Amino acid sequence: MTAEAADATATTGPVHIVGTGLLGTSIALALTARDVPVTLTDTSPSALALSRDLGGGSIATAADPEPALVVVAVPPDVTADLVAAQLRARPHAVVTDVASVKGIILTELTEMAAADPGLDLTRYVGSHPMAGRERSGAGAASADLFLGRPWVVAAHEQSAAAAVLAVRTLAVDLGAAVATMAPAEHDDAVAAVSHLPQLMSSLTAAQLVDTPDSALALAGQGLRDVTRVAASDPRLWSAILTGNAAAVLDLLRGVRTGLDELIAALTAAAEDGPLAPGAVAGLAAVIGAGNEGVAKVPGKHGGTRKRYAEVSVLVPDEPGELGRLFSEVGEIGVNIEDFQMEHSPKQKVGMAIVSVMPTAAARLEAALEERNWRVVAQ
Amino acid sequence: MTAEAADATATTGPVHIVGTGLLGTSIALALTARDVPVTLTDTSPSALALSRDLGGGSIATAADPEPALVVVAVPPDVTADLVAAQLRARPHAVVTDVASVKGIILTELTEMAAADPGLDLTRYVGSHPMAGRERSGAGAASADLFLGRPWVVAAHEQSAAAAVLAVRTLAVDLGAAVATMAPAEHDDAVAAVSHLPQLMSSLTAAQLVDTPDSALALAGQGLRDVTRVAASDPRLWSAILTGNAAAVLDLLRGVRTGLDELIAALTAAAEDGPLAPGAVAGLAAVIGAGNEGVAKVPGKHGGTRKRYAEVSVLVPDEPGELGRLFSEVGEIGVNIEDFQMEHSPKQKVGMAIVSVMPTAAARLEAALEERNWRVVAQ
Numbered sequence: 007m008t009a010e011a012a013d014a015t016a017t018t019g020p021v022h023i024v025g026t027g028l029l030g031t032s033i034a035l036a037l038t039a040r041d042v043p044v045t046l047t048d049t050s051p052s053a054l055a056l057s058r059d060l061g062g063g064s065i066a067t068a069a070d071p072e073p074a075l076v077v078v079a080v081p082p083d084v085t086a087d088l089v090a091a092q093l094r095a096r097p098h099a100v101v102t103d104v105a106s107v108k109g110i111i112l113t114e115l116t117e118m119a120a121a122d123p124g125l126d127l128t129r130y131v132g133s134h135p136m137a138g139r140e141r142s143g144a145g146a147a148s149a150d151l152f153l154g155r156p157w158v159v160a161a162h163e164q165s166a167a168a169a170v171l172a173v174r175t176l177a178v179d180l181g182a183a184v185a186t187m188a189p190a191e192h193d194d195a196v197a198a199v200s201h202l203p204q205l206m207s208s209l210t211a212a213q214l215v216d217t218p219d220s221a222l223a224l225a226g227q228g229l230r231d232v233t234r235v236a237a238s239d240p241r242l243w244s245a246i247l248t249g250n251a252a253a254v255l256d257l258l259r260g261v262r263t264g265l266d267e268l269i270a271a272l273t274a275a276a277e278d279g280p281l282a283p284g285a286v287a288g289l290a291a292v293i294g295a296g297n298e299g300v301a302k303v304p305g306k307h308g309g310t311r312k313r314y315a316e317v318s319v320l321v322p323d324e325p326g327e328l329g330r331l332f333s334e335v336g337e338i339g340v341n342i343e344d345f346q347m348e349h350s351p352k353q354k355v356g357m358a359i360v361s362v363m364p365t366a367a368a369r370l371e372a373a374l375e376e377r378n379w380r381v382v383a384q
Numbered sequence: 385m386t387a388e389a390a391d392a393t394a395t396t397g398p399v400h401i402v403g404t405g406l407l408g409t410s411i412a413l414a415l416t417a418r419d420v421p422v423t424l425t426d427t428s429p430s431a432l433a434l435s436r437d438l439g440g441g442s443i444a445t446a447a448d449p450e451p452a453l454v455v456v457a458v459p460p461d462v463t464a465d466l467v468a469a470q471l472r473a474r475p476h477a478v479v480t481d482v483a484s485v486k487g488i489i490l491t492e493l494t495e496m497a498a499a500d501p502g503l504d505l506t507r508y509v510g511s512h513p514m515a516g517r518e519r520s521g522a523g524a525a526s527a528d529l530f531l532g533r534p535w536v537v538a539a540h541e542q543s544a545a546a547a548v549l550a551v552r553t554l555a556v557d558l559g560a561a562v563a564t565m566a567p568a569e570h571d572d573a574v575a576a577v578s579h580l581p582q583l584m585s586s587l588t589a590a591q592l593v594d595t596p597d598s599a600l601a602l603a604g605q606g607l608r609d610v611t612r613v614a615a616s617d618p619r620l621w622s623a624i625l626t627g628n629a630a631a632v633l634d635l636l637r638g639v640r641t642g643l644d645e646l647i648a649a650l651t652a653a654a655e656d657g658p659l660a661p662g663a664v665a666g667l668a669a670v671i672g673a674g675n676e677g678v679a680k681v682p683g684k685h686g687g688t689r690k691r692y693a694e695v696s697v698l699v700p701d702e703p704g705e706l707g708r709l710f711s712e713v714g715e716i717g718v719n720i721e722d723f724q725m726e727h728s729p730k731q732k733v734g735m736a737i738v739s740v741m742p743t744a745a746a747r748l749e750a751a752l753e754e755r756n757w758r759v760v761a762q
Contacts, residue, residue, distance in 0.1 A: 083658055110658065136602055150698060150760050156602045185602065195599030203588055203610035208674030209642045210584040213635050214576060215677045221573030224514055224534050224563065225681055231609040232581035233681055236674035244667040248658035251650040257591050258647050264587045265643065269636050272629040280461055280488065280626035289622040296586030296614035299593045303603055303611055320528060326719040332710030341704040345723055382526050 015040040016175045022066060022073035022099070023047070024088055026057035029104045029135065030079030031147035034062030036180045039149045045070050057144045072096060075172055078103040081242065082249045086114035093126055100172040101130050106196060107249035108132045108160040108189035128166040131173045132189060134158040134196070135182060142239065150181070157182035160189045197253035204235055204243060205258070211236035264292050314343045315367035317360045320380040331358060331379065338373040340366045357382065393418040394553045400444060400451035400477070401425070402466055404435035407482045407513065408457030409525035412440030414558045417527045423448050435522045450474060453550055456481040459620065460627045464492035471504055478550040479508050484574060485627035486510045486538045486567035506544040509551045510567060512536040512574070513560060520617065528559070535560035538567045575631035582613055582621060583636070589614035642670050692721045692739035695748050696760040699736045709736060709757065716751040718744045735760065 019042040023030045026048040034044045034057060044063030048054040058065055076092045078085055082105040089111070092101045105111055111132060119125040137155040157177035161170045177184045187195065211233040214222065247254055271288025280286075321327050328347075335342055344361035362370055371381045397420040401408045404426040412422045412435060422441030426432040436443055454470045456463055460483040467489070470479045483489055489510060497503040515533040535555035539548045555562045565573065589611040592600065625632055649666025658664075699705050706725075713720055722739035740748055749759045 136604060148760050150758065153698065155604075158602070185598070187598070191598075195596075195602050198592060198595045198599055199603045199607045202591060203607045205646060205670070206584050206588040207606075207610050207678075208671045209639050209646075210581055210674075211677035211681070212642055212670060212673035213580060213638045213677065214680055215673060217576045217677075217680065218573075219680070220563070220565070220569075221576055222680055222682055224536070224573050225577045226514060228585075228613045229577045229581045229681060231612050232585050233674075233678045234609050235606045236671075236678040238671065238675075240668040240671040240675065243671050244664040245658070247650065247667050248653040248660075248663050251653035251658070251663075255647065255650045255654055258643060258650065260591045261587050262640075262643055262647065264590055265636065265640055268583060268587075269633065269640065272625065272633045272636065275626040275629035276633055280623070280629070282626075285626050285629075286622045289625050290618040292583070292590060293586045293614075293616065293618040293621050295590035295593060296588075296611075297616075297618065299589035299591065299595075300585075300611045300614040302592055302595065302597070302600055303589070303607060304600060320531065328721065328723070329710075329714055329719040332707075332720060333714035336707055336711035336714065341707040342710060343706065344725055345706065346725070347722055380528065382528050 015042060015179045017042055017172075017179045018074065019043045020045060020071055020073045020075075021176075022070075022076045022092075022096070023063070024076065024078045024092060025080035026050075026053050026062065026144050027079060028142045028144070028146050028151075029137070030077065031057040031060060031062050031144040032137070032149065032151040033077055033079065033104075033135075033176075033180065035060065035147055035149040036152065038063050040179065045073065053144055057147075060144060060147065062144070062147075073099050075099060075176065076101045077176075078105075081105070081245050082107050082111065083245045086111045086118070089130060090115060090118050090125055093129060094124070097126075099129065100169040102133045102173045102176070104133060104135055105249075106134055106136075106138075106200070106246050107193055108134060108158075109193045110249045112162050112189050127162070127164045129169050130162070131165045131169045132160040132162070133173050133177065134160065134192060135177065135180075136196075136200075137182075142242070152177070153181035155182050156185050158185045158187050158192050158195075160187050160192045162189060193250050194253045197250055197257055201247060201250060201254045202257045202261075204238060205247070205254070206261070207233055207236040208238075264295070268292055314361035315364040317362060317367055317370050317374070318382040319358045319360065319374060320382060321358045328358065331360075334374070334377055334379075335360065335370065338370060340370045340373075393420060393557050395420055395550075395557045396452065397421045398423060398449055398451045398453075399554075400448075400454045400470075400474070401435075401441070402454065402456045402470060403458035404428075404431050404440065404522050405457060406520045406522070406524050406529075407515070408455065409435040409438060409440050409522040410515070410527065410529040411455055411457065411482075411513075411554075411558065413438065413525055413527040414530065416441050418557065423451065431522055435525075438522060438525065440522070440525075451477050453477060453554065454479045455554075459483070459623050460485050460489065461623045464489045464496070467508060468493060468496050468503055471507060472502070475504075477507065478547040480511045480551045480554070482511060482513055483627075484512055484514075484578070484624050485571055486512060486536075487571045488627045490540050490567050505540070505542045507547050508540070509543045509547045510538040510540070511551050511555065512538065512570060513555065513558075514574075514578075515560075520620070530555070531559040533560050534563050536563045536565050536570050536573075538565050538570045540567060571628050572631045575628055575635055579625060579628060579632045580635045580639075582616060583625070583632070584639070585611055585614040586616075642673070646670055693742040693745035695738045695740060695745055695752070697736045697738065697752060698758040698760060706736065709738075712752070712755055712757075713738065713748065716748060718748045718751075 022045045023034050037044050045066035046063050047066045076099050078088045085103045085105040135157040137151045267288050271285045274282035275285040346359045375381050400423045401412050415422050423444035424441050425444045454477050456466045463481045463483040513535040515529045645666050649663045652660035653663040724737045753759050
């Protein structure tokens, strides 16, 4: 942590973290690195000790001063109860949570407040840092987890302005890009960009359980991309999805309409041949709608996917060859802006796709060919 | 082309290419580079001239010698007719096609042969080089398109051994990895690894047509991966899918069953809350089956995804920074085995994930930190 970063930290703390998993410990690490005092608690003593030992702060005790901010970082199905408990136990603290659904937690809290007028929801502001990773737990935590990631701040009608500011400040301090949304708007958004692709990936991968290995050996990047997130944790995802059921249902009903169109078109083709009335039109309609939808998905930095020119180079799959390519591109004096590797099973060579500024592409291609790299014409 | 590669070419030709799109021209370029005589034909005079001008061979004339091998590289819905025409016109040539469905073409040819006993199917062997790209046409062609990619050779019961050998030899000459399958086995395989993910990606992306931009700004790598292939051409894909309708239908009916389970589980949760009977179990069952399916998908080199250790480095999104990282990794003397970049919209930094031999990871992390790179602990 540089002195400048610590100076720029506006959150003063103390901050109390409830739940020392991936998100809770990552927030704790980022705050302690910025010299903000952090106390920790968790129902699992061993998870709690791990978080402390990684440098997340001190284990909370009754003697601690009152926290200014409490972050509840537990699974969505227990979040509302723990937020309410913190609001009651800390009469002056701002309380936020980091669960990936927001509407249901607010509904649960509102019901509790209706039965208990002492429950002060003005100090509660929900939030959602969109910074998951494939691994979970404190061991996977990182102070840098939130850098550049969206962090939704989802205030409700009773949230006090000072409470909203405290949560926004936390997100900014940790390097995230703040997005302000109402809880229902957040839930609709994550249903589309996160929950829908998760379920579609799972549904796709689930069809492969009985696929022979000889068939799977033909898999290319397309299948790998579509099924990658199907590796996610069923228990965590079931809690997320049941907490956003209505919004996800809307989208899945749209999927079912499209799927039924595909099934009708393919049934016609299977029964009456490829030119059966409606077959081609039914398929083309769904694929065409997909063209339209994918064009709206922002790429890197919101749709500037095509900013660079791509130079494709064949790289033998031997240790050091990719490193040699990068070194030589550096010697040639061209900056690599982005990079990807195309692979297929059993492949003896890979295709390295180097993105460079368009003005540098021709020079790089010529220089690489001079050095005996096999440059593939685009 | 080196002398060794030309010497190793077993296909002698002449080879006649029918259809000078991406695949036809790529095969033509690869063969002419190996000094095999190639003649070209296409229904589009301009596509034909482009293929010739790129170096694909000469435009076919009546004076040409009889080809030894004919490659029909046209859309699947016209493939059988053109294969039959070539079998009739060239009484001694082996004829193959490169369409991405195989059963329906064989069925159509068998029906033609039943009506015309002179149609000699012993000289026909279907094949499928799995080497598409996102762009199409001769302009996107490359002699290296097939290097290391699977090339399915799908002989039928009447195929002569010499004909099968000629097609396998073509695939090997062009650097592909030959997979031998019966036509129906091929069609079932590509339904699972190619046609299903295409349709699931299209169905997912189709739901985003009315999603607000503020929601799409939250999109992460998961959505981008699942929807990437949704950008494919509706016309080409409709022809492929109607030609493999039965196999794709089987899979889509499996999807429909899983989708109905999800809808039932989410309906219960929407009506009776997240703990409604069956809600969590229904969701977890589909996601769990997805875990099982995705574990079967081979990664790079057939499932050795975990062979390397990953070192994660934060890279400011400024020209030259990624190039500087690669140069310095080269200076440190560590070979980069694979590489990927994680991005999110509006991100000021990217996470570069450098795969290296496990024995080199700790040394690389220490050396990068010494050079003031921000290495993210795993």
